[in-house]
Amino acid sequence: MSNAAVIKVSVRELVEFTLRSGDLDASFKSSIRAQEGTRLHQKVQRSRDADYQAEVPLAVNLTRDGIELRLEGRADGIFEENGTTFVEEIKSTLTPLDKLREDDRPLHWAQAQCYAYIISKETLYHGSLKLGIRLTYIHAETEEILQFDKPMTSQALSDFMEDLIQRYLKWIKWQRDWRLLRNASIATSVFPYPAYRTGQRELAVRIYKTILSGGRMFVQAPTGTGKTMSTLFPTIKALGLNHADKLFYLTARTTTQAVCADALSLLSSGGLRLKSVVLTAKEKICFLDKPSCKPEDCLYAKGHYDRINYALMEALEGHDILSRESISDIAARHRVCPFEMALDLTLWADLVLCDYNYVFDPRVSLKRFFDVDLGASYVFLVDEAHHLVDRAREMYSASLQKTAVMDLKKRLKKPAPTVSRAMDKINTQLVALKKEAADRRYTTYEDMPEPLLASLRRFEEAAQKFLAKSEKSSIDPDLKDELLDFYFDVLGFLRISELYGPDFITYTESWKNELQIKLFCLHPKRLLNDALSKGKAAVLFSATLHPLPYFRDVSGGSREDLCLRLPSPFDQSHLGLYVYSALSTRYKDRLQTTASLAELIHTVASAGRPGHYLVFFPSYEYLRLVLSDFQALLQDISACTDPDAGLTVDVQQQTMDDAQRESFIKSFDILPRQSRVVFAVLGGLFSEGIDLTGDRLSGVIVVGVGLPQLHYENDLLKDFYEVNTGDGYGFAYQFPGMNKVLQAAGRVIRTETDRGIVLLVDDRFTHSRYRKLFPPEWSHAVTLHSPEALAGALKTFWSNG
Incomplete structure (x- = not known):
């Protein structure tokens, strides 16, 4: 647990934040992969004498104006030469060595000076009259070495550090004052609802204990348990007592980020003060039609570093929740890059709200936090954790x-x-x-x-x-x-x-x-575990993390990690859950069943009250086949009855931009006089992550068991898991498929007052292999074998409402 009075900063962060200036320039610059850079560093270190100390962790506490700053870093090397104690800073480069001049890279010298200063304050070296810094460049191709030496005195190092600290002091003061204010507000913050829902309090207590002890927790929290607030509230409480240094709330989709932002707004309205920043992809937040971070192309890149700190201070002093909109507004006024500004704000924010890739993807992760281990206590809150495995396979x-x-x-x-x-x-x-x-x-x-x-x-x-x-x-x-x-x-x-x-x-x-x-x-567990190990604690949660042992295993967990499943807080009788066993939706049977499926959909939409009904298909191809038969059926019915008694049909388009998606979701706000059937795809945007409460959704029909499409990669997964778990089909096909079914069905009951129906269409839902995957709140599922039985069951359900 950290001391509340101590503010930690890395040497690299201090130097780069304080001394940067000029343009933001993303013109191509030669780079060296991390692994190659490490090898070159080690080559230099191994070439030194036996008493050479490599990768030396260093830290010093500095007190200024009542603030204690802990400066931390890792020196590449410390050694003695001709009576002088040297600190070595090693840099690998692709720049020809004959083009490098001693004072070309002032930030490199500044890092070395910081390390030398720390050493000058250590007891072992205190009072040493002869100190020096060595800047060593090793060329990545030729492996030739160029080195520059500078003698240093303790006084010169003290003067340098004092100048650096004074430049940084207003930021330290701001952080000190902010943390005092933040922690006081967290101490008085109360749960924002009159009472805990079923399971909420237990979840909050378990999460708090997990953060204190430092561990991982996997949580299946059904819709309605209030998992976002139950996760955020105890984590923020732990932050306020300095059991964590920074929180990362990770999501798979921007729609889920909005849920977290709403929860933070609710807590703020109750008096909580917490700095949160939303990270938005560069191409979405950039002011240019086509991002180009070159000063000749972008006025926001030209002189960016000369203005960025003013923009950051305005943002931090004026906003607690730094959304995409507020970041863009401030960046525009100060003429700085909004994406780079958002990245810099993460250094000062208490909570970073971002996509999975900023923590897990080795190509775009936030290196400022995860490349160097300075002992910071990060907490990862992984929402929609059922997405993590597939996303990780893409990343890796x-x-x-x-x-x-x-x-x-x-x-x-x-x-x-x-x-x-x-x-x-x-x-x-x-x-x-x-x-x-x-x-x-x-x-x-x-x-x-x-x-x-x-x-x-x-x-x-x-x-x-x-x-x-x-x-x-x-x-x-x-x-x-x-x-x-x-x-x-x-x-x-x-x-x-x-x-x-x-x-x-x-x-x-x-x-x-x-x-x-x-x-x-094939199996991202090892790499996910490595990423999660960069934090003190992690909570992975979802409404459909089922079966829990499967998700724990594939998501980087171990048997020692806590698994918790909360019961649904909703009245079971509010959900009419039916399994229709008289149809097979297997690929080989689809052409023969489209007409019967169209009639079944019509039965559901016409047997109850008028409303919106979502029908989820395993593919667009199958959707289009059934849609054709369904539209033909409606034409036949309207020819024989009053046209006003018919149904309307909408279809989720295969490609939709943000505005189209928003418009599509808003179409559920108007209660239709006659039922509306919406054809959509299982696992797509509208089968999860949207709240259609009250009368906005009357029912869901799930066509099929959600199996991933037959593909060579899925068969490779099946073979791998068969060898390693004994259940290749379950790990590769059944569990991911059933998760999609549970997500789609979860659209229906979102609040205590919601009522609606779910129809699962496929005979496989009656098999024990699938029934054992039904969550406890589905214990009342009724199996039906004919359209007549379905119509009768639906009429009974709606009449009882």
């Missing part, structure tokens, strides 16, 4: 296609011949894999394609050199953008190769003249 997998290489290498032959030749080597490896595949569509390998990886690394070096110089070349901008895209694809592929292990597999897919190679993450 990478692929390349042969045609992309062929097309680009030809067009680069003249403007970038060295890059084109490097791509030709890649193509040679892909051609070899294509020949090896012969007539097979898929070919699997347990190991990585090392010859291909070697050619990709050579391309990376050639492309880096060319792109670093291309700012002054005459290469076509569109061609350069294509090269950049491919370069980052290769970089991503190489990064994923560094994570490769027994929980991965490599496969190629071959068709016509095309070949795709993929490093496919």
